[in-house]
Amino acid sequence: MLATLLLLAAAAALLVVGGLFVSGLVHHLRRARSEAARLRARRPLPLVVIARLEHGDDVFSVELEHAQKKRLPAFAPGQALTLLVPGTTLRRRYSLAAWEKRPRRYRLGIRREADGAASPRLYDHLQVGARIDALPPVGRFVLDPAHETLVLVGGGIGATPMLAMLDAVAARPGRRRVVFHHAARHPAELVDLDRLTALGARADWFDYRPIVSRPDANWRGAVGRLAAADLVAGLAEPACAHYYFCARETVMREWMDALAARGVPASHLHWESFGGAQNPDAAVYPVELDGVAREFAGEPSLLAAFEAWGVDLPAECRAGECGACRVRLVSGELADCQASHVTLPPGEFLACCKVPKSALVLARVP
Ligand SMILES: Cc1cc2nc3c(=O)[nH]c(=O)nc-3n(C[C@H](O)[C@H](O)[C@H](O)COP(=O)(O)OP(=O)(O)OC[C@H]3O[C@@H](n4cnc5c(N)ncnc54)[C@H](O)[C@@H]3O)c2cc1C
Ligand code: FES
Structure with missing residues (x-):
């Protein structure tokens, strides 16, 4: 009788330990799978221009396919690609201007901004046959199929x-x-x-x-x-x-x-918003980042100033969407230059959405 009870208790313990092991394994596998998906979503896609059309002086559209003719990631209507601008560290988002359930090609429509840092380069570079890398489609501005x-x-x-x-x-x-x-x-x-x-x-x-x-x-x-x-x-x-x-x-x-x-x-x-920070304040303010002092002189945003100074700060959207351009405010006052959609920890802000209202001391977010 005692032996049977001991046997049953051992079997139950084994079941519990086994269950814990399996659920731990499932949890671990799920985490590994979601981490792999996250890394895949950040891996640049090698693309090649297969068609180009001019729409007036400054607007052109291109069609891009995978440089190795592989399948392209699907996307929701309204999402955007992030182009890695050739020959620079700049990244710019462009909405996908056509949709297919299983896309064989991506279409973009791009406006060349007269004094822009990236779009004039893209205008010159994106000729038929040109290669460009892009981060896969992302974005929260998507069509809800339930809306009639x-x-x-x-x-x-x-x-x-x-x-x-x-x-x-x-x-x-x-x-x-x-x-x-x-x-x-x-x-x-x-x-x-x-x-x-x-x-x-x-x-x-x-x-x-x-x-x-x-x-x-x-x-x-x-x-x-x-x-x-x-x-x-x-x-x-x-x-x-x-x-x-x-x-x-x-x-x-x-x-x-x-x-x-x-x-x-x-x-x-x-x-x-495609970005387009507005700064009506033309005053000059000292801005110190990582111990180096510079003068902010009416640029559209702190991010635009960092780019003009050659400071390499991560940025993907320049529209308060991606959260990449986070900076820590050590001292000073800021004003909004465009709306943001990202919630940040206290003391941090998005450089594309703010301009100085006083002298600033800033630090990078690791
Ligand atoms: C989700 C999303 C989707 C988008 N989709 C599209 C799209 O489909 N098509 C498209 O064409 N664009 C799109 N954009 C905008 C695109 O990402 C770029 O912002 C745009 O091409 C301008 O980039 P740029 O580097 O040429 O111009 P920037 O260098 O950013 O300059 C933009 C303007 O600001 C002025 N400026 C810049 N720096 C300074 C400074 N220091 N002082 C004074 N003025 C300054 C420039 O004169 C210029 O007129 C999208 C943006 C987002 C966020
Ligand atoms: S660059 Fe995307 S939030 Fe500033």
């Missing part, structure tokens, strides 16, 4: 994520209805104007509304600045629609405030 009435608003080059969202809806429109307000200064900047006009004419789920502020002699469409009243025009229930914006941050704020005043819930307003 969509109002997409793309200002200038901010139309790129909307083009991917449109592709995703076109693949399976279902009960969805899409209005796309495509605003630009010049007609030439309306990427895919002809294709979208044709789609608007043939698809009953799609209403295409381009508008330009500086028309040329051939332009027959709407002229002027897009107003909040235009965004709700023709909608049976504006408060039920979901609005996706990508344009200059100040203009988006105006539109969103006006829609909120018309009863559109904040949870229906989705937006992305």
Whole structure:
């Protein structure tokens, strides 16, 4: 009897130890798998340009495929690639401007900024046959498949994520209805104007509304600045629609405030900024980082100043999204130059979202 009890107790103990071992092993395997996925997501993809199209003076689009013809990572409509700008340590994000469930190629639309550090280099470099490395697609600004009435608003080059969202809806429109307000200064900047006009004419789920502020002699469409009243025009229930914006941050704020005043819930307003820090303060402030003192003189952000000084600070988005440009404030006062989406530990800030309001002493975050 005692022997049987001892045997049963030993078996139970074995079961408990075995269970603990298996659950520990499963936990360890899960962690290893998620760490491998994280590393994979950070590994640059070698890409090659297979097509290029000019859209007016400063805007061009390229199609890229894997340099070894391998499968490309899938992405959600609205996400962006991070290009490693050749010959520099700069990284810049570009929204994917077309969408497929299993992408064979990536499409980007890029605007060359006259005094930009990266886009003029990309404009020159990204010719057919050129190679470029990119971090796989990421981003929180993605189309929610549950949203039925969509109002997409793309200002200038901010139309790129909307083009991917449109592709995703076109693949399976279902009960969805899409209005796309495509605003630009010049007609030439309306990427895919002809294709979208044709789609608007043939698809009953799609209403295409381009508008330009500086028309040329051939332009027959709407002229002027897009107003909040235009965004709700023709909608049976504006408060039920979901609005996706990508344009200059100040203009988006105006539109969103006006829609909120018309009863559109904040949870229906989705937006992305391409960066574009604004600093109205032209005063000069001493800024010390890691014991080296320099003078900040009205640059758009502390990150822009670090880049101009040749200080190598990690940065991927320059729009308060990726959290890479964290810095620690040792002393001094800061002001906002653009909104941030990242929560940071006390004492840290994002260099792309702040400018000095006094002399600063800063330290790198290890
Ligand atoms: C999620 C995301 C998606 C994006 N998608 C796209 C896209 O699809 N297409 C696209 O074209 N862009 C996109 N962008 C923007 C892109 O990443 C770059 O920011 C853009 O190409 C400008 O980079 P740049 O280095 O050429 O210009 P920057 O060097 O950043 O300069 C931008 C402007 O700031 C001014 N400036 C810079 N430094 C100073 C200084 N020290 N003093 C005064 N002025 C200064 C420049 O004159 C210039 O006009 C996206 C950004 C994000 C975050
Ligand atoms: S560079 Fe991405 S948050 Fe500043």
